[in-house]
Amino acid sequence: MSDAREILRVEKLGKRFPGVVALDGVDFSLRAGEVHVLLGENGAGKSTLIKMLSGAYHPDMGRILVDGAPVEIRTASDAQRLGIATIYQEFNLVPQLTVGENLTLGRQPRRFGFIDTKRMHEQARELLERVGIDVDPRTRVSDLGIARMQMVEIAKALALNARVLIMDEPTAVLTTTEVQRLFTIVRQLRDKGVAIVFITHHLEEIAQIGDRVTVLRDGRSVEEVPATTSEEELVRLMVGRPIDQQYPREASSPGEPLLRVAGLTRAGVFSDVSFEVRAGEVVGLAGLVGAGRTEVARAVFGADSYDSGEVLMDGRRLPSGNVHAAMEAGLGLVPEDRKGQGLVLGADVAENLGLVTLRRTSRGGFVDRTGQRKAAGRVATQLGVRMSHLGQEVRTLSGGNQQKIVIGKWLLADARVLILDEPTRGIDVGAKVEIYQLINSLTASGHAVLMISSDLPEILGMSDRVLVMARGRLVGELDAAEATQDSVMALAVTEVEGARVH
Amino acid sequence: MSTNVLSRQPVMKSWLAENGSLAALVVLAIALSLLSGDFLTVTNLLNVGVQAAVTAILAFGATFVIITGGIDLSVGAVAALSAIVLAWTATGSGLPWPVATVIALVVGLACGLVNAALIAYGKLPPFIATLAMLGVARGLALVVSQGSPIAMPDAVSHLGDTIGGYLPVPVLVMALMGVITAVVLNRTYAGRAMYAIGGNEEAARLSGIKVNRQKLITYALSGAFAAVAGIVLASRLASAQPQAASGYELDAIAAVVIGGASLSGGKGRAFGTLVGALILAVLRNGLNLLSVSAFWQQVVIGVVIALAVLLDTLRRRGST
Structure with a gap:
């Protein structure tokens, strides 16, 4: 596993916004067939980093390498061409359209200039099968629950032949069972050689799904550790100090x-x-x-x-x-x-x-x-x-x-x-x-x-x-x-x- | 952190970012004074002020509405209806002019309230509700006047005159309405609520703002401002005309948007709107001085509106 091919590397990446330094030197590397967890407090720079990988922001310093060669990711289509797909917390689906239309958006199969609905649905069904969900491609996206919308997003990333899949807090809105199903799919993708960047705030998920963890703090990458690192240690790295008590409830006697x-x-x-x-x-x-x-x-x-x-x-x-x-x-x-x-x-x-x-x-x-x-x-x-x-x-x-x-x-x-x-x-x-x-x-x-x-x-x-x-x-x-x-x-x-x- | 928490952004830079339209107005004025010797004279500038006044007053009213994320297409028609009602009750029915003026203002206000009721309680899109009002108000103006101009009472017509022979009253009214707009927007509960509603209506509602009631106030203000604009316009012409101010609603909206407001709500300022109205008036005046044909003027103004908003969008994108 450890000698697997490196797909993506980020060196000394930095980004400033008026009045704020969002990223101040981040190093990060991603191999084929691994789940790499990005960990950090809000404001540590995780979102900025993935936005630069997906072409939403452009870095002020440092460089991004794909397959060892430096690349410029200026737009979302640059990222797409490099095989980098991002699933944000706010989904990028058109709720009024069907699952099939969303999955093939912009690339719908055509016949005589008209959309070939039958073929579109076949393609969609195939993609949905790969992520293992049973959804009729004719269903409107707005009729799906959040967990299923997320699966559709993953299927959409697969449709674009993504080699790098960035998932921004995919488990934040899921129930326990849904999280387990998501993990099964993530593991399948990993075993097929897809490299996955996984962002989560749930520390207990890291050992379950991750291989390596990169911890960000105040816009810098602090350390890279194996996913088996203890939760206490992860918290310490993340906040820069140990947190004595996760739930500091001080009960007081109830009144009126x-x-x-x-x-x-x-x-x-x-x-x-x-x-x-x-x-x-x-x-x-x-x-x-x-x-x-x-x-x-x-x-x-x-x-x-x-x-x-x-x-x-x-x-x-x-x-x-x-x-x-x-x-x-x-x-x-x-x-x-x-x-x-x-x-x-x-x-x-x-x-x-x-x-x-x-x-x-x-x-x-x-x-x-x-x-x-x-x-x-x-x-x-x-x-x-x-x-x-x-x-x-x-x-x-x-x-x-x-x-x-x-x-x-x-x-x-x-x-x-x-x-x-x-x-x-x-x-x-x-x-x-x-x-x-x-x-x-x-x-x-x-x-x-x-x-x-x-x-x-x-x-x-x-x-x-x-x-x-x-x-x-x-x-x-x-x-x-x-x-x-x-x-x-x-x-x-x-x-x-x-x-x-x- | 606690010491500089009250400090603001670097002053100069943010001032320029906020006042791009003012910079454009200054550039335009300099260019015109170089191109035409007649532009930079007191008489001509006051003339520009008079030309801007009606649009600016309508635009101030529209600013309230646009800040809440709405739109008011009825202001031109409501202006005409209010002026007709004033002339008809005073000249036609012989009511004293102060009473007639109050009635005219109430008519404008009432039109606004009907708009708001349709939008807030009937859940009509503002575009449709005010488009309907445009038709109704214009139609009623024609019905009441039977299609002919009605003379304005002399006392009111002084609104179209000048003070001491040079200071035009419409410019003073414009300034007064501008100050009222600025105070309402910046200092009153109603004004701050408009920004909140336009920024995020649901968040405003969940913060205890009575959204429907605030919309009533917003559109009522727009209606009342339209009535004032209608009266000023009729005073200048010394008669109320049922077809007056046709299409002015679009000039008003253009002025608001050129002034930096966002049609999606939450942004806009009285001063920006004034600058927007002045840009339109200066442009028309300048093109006249340069003897550009009226047909080409429309083309130029269309291009300027698109450019103004385009530049604004690009600047905002650059700064984030």
Whole structure:
């Protein structure tokens, strides 16, 4: 394995953006038939590196070699010609078109100038077989789940005869079973000689799938280690210091109930959901993807309306489907889709942080912008947001820093019950711990947190109580003491199987 | 980090990046003063101001809408309808002119509210809702006036005059509306909410901004600004004409976009819009002074609009 042919080599690669050095000398090499994991905190330079390999950015210094010869990758088609395919977290599929059309996009087989649908579907079927998924090529991509969309993306890369496949956090949005299926396919590709660059924040996946690991920190490649390296050592390399505790939960004694949800129902989505969240508590909401957790959270917050049941803050009933009222009552929501729902990407840090408090700080319709800027500066410092200045566009921040800003706007608003939907998805270890510490300080000051997460260790490590949802119903409540991965998973799946019997 | 957290980007560079259209206006003015001796005279420049005024006022209103990511095609027609209503209620029905003026402004505002209601609650695309309003408002202007111009009341017609024989009132109105626009956009809750909605409507909604209500305010402002523009235009002509301001909505949108706003929302400034309107007016004036035929003028203006936005796009791409 170790003497396998080197396909790709990157030497002293560097890239500057106005005010930021994104990459500052990265070395990296990739052999045929290996899975090479890129590890690093958000902002360490992983995204910049893969964007340079895929032709989205052009390096300021250093060089890229393919098959030993220096190359210029200026556009996506340059990368394609060199056999480099990238699967981003945001998929590059046209949702309105079918799977077959997406797989052959731009190269549809033609007959007499018309698209030969039959041949197109045959080609697509063949590609889908190679990644081992059973999808009709005539299905619209928008009708597929995320896991299947990802498989279609992989099939598309194969269609272009990719020799190098770069996967940016492919497991971030998958369930445990889906991850295992993805790994099977990745291993098959590797055995056929494809070189794979694999980015993940889940350390436990590295030993399972990887061969070598390159660790990036602050825009430099720190070290290259075998994938069998211990998780502690990897974390140390990644953050430059050991992290004592992954889940630093400091439980405080719960006080008065702040939020009460009773019999909440929306036909076909969730039914009869009842729970309460008390002051000083972290309540975890676990379940499989599609169990209805996000939908319940959005309904509680008023982002969507519900059919029956009630939501009470401090014993007072909130109107259905009214974000403003929920907010006034002291609720806050950090949505799952950070970029799509949490941030105004084109606006700056100060503007985003002040979004929720905009109304409150206005007098007679006029906004106190100086006061807002000062408050934003305070919160940004408190949260340790890594930015060049408050006027920096949020678009240019890393995922972890963007998430801090979404949470920060609710800190400014002093929300007493904060609903966090997948708060650490796609965020590196260092930023995760910072967010956990933030949760601790919130609950210590009498606030409460309702946390949805698909990361079971996180739910178990941070919650005082765990609620489990399956198929739109609340199927169980476990105390922190009695909750284990097994007991939570058992609850999350039993109902599903039970429902299938009927 | 904590000390420089409040500091801003390098001032000069960001100023140029933000004010590319102003630089273009200056270059254009210098070029024209070299080409024609008549350009750089007080009379001519004030004349340019008067020519820019109506477009600029319409464009200020359109700036609000475009910042929210919407579009308002009805402003020209609403301007004409408002002016007709003023002339008809004052001259035709004998109402006192202040009352008639208020009614005209309310008509503009109401047109905007109808647009907003169709967009916010009826979920019509802004393009369609305001296109429909364009037809309705223009049609109502013709119905009310029975297709003929109506004389404006003398008191209002002074809006088209000059103060002390040289300072044109339309230029003053333009300046006033510009200041109002800048203050609304930068200092008020409504203005900041417009940027947030245009930047990411869902994020704005989930941050507690009442998006529908803010859209009502936005389009109402656009309607009211259109009414002001209509009254200024009719005052200059001393009569309200049902076909006045035809096609002005496109000039207004062009001015906003030349001024650096993005049609996808979230970006735009009052000063940029003013510069955009001035570029259009200077260009028309200059081409007249150089005796370029009216037919070719249209071609030149089309090319300039495309160039302005193209340069802007390229500059933004270069800076990121």
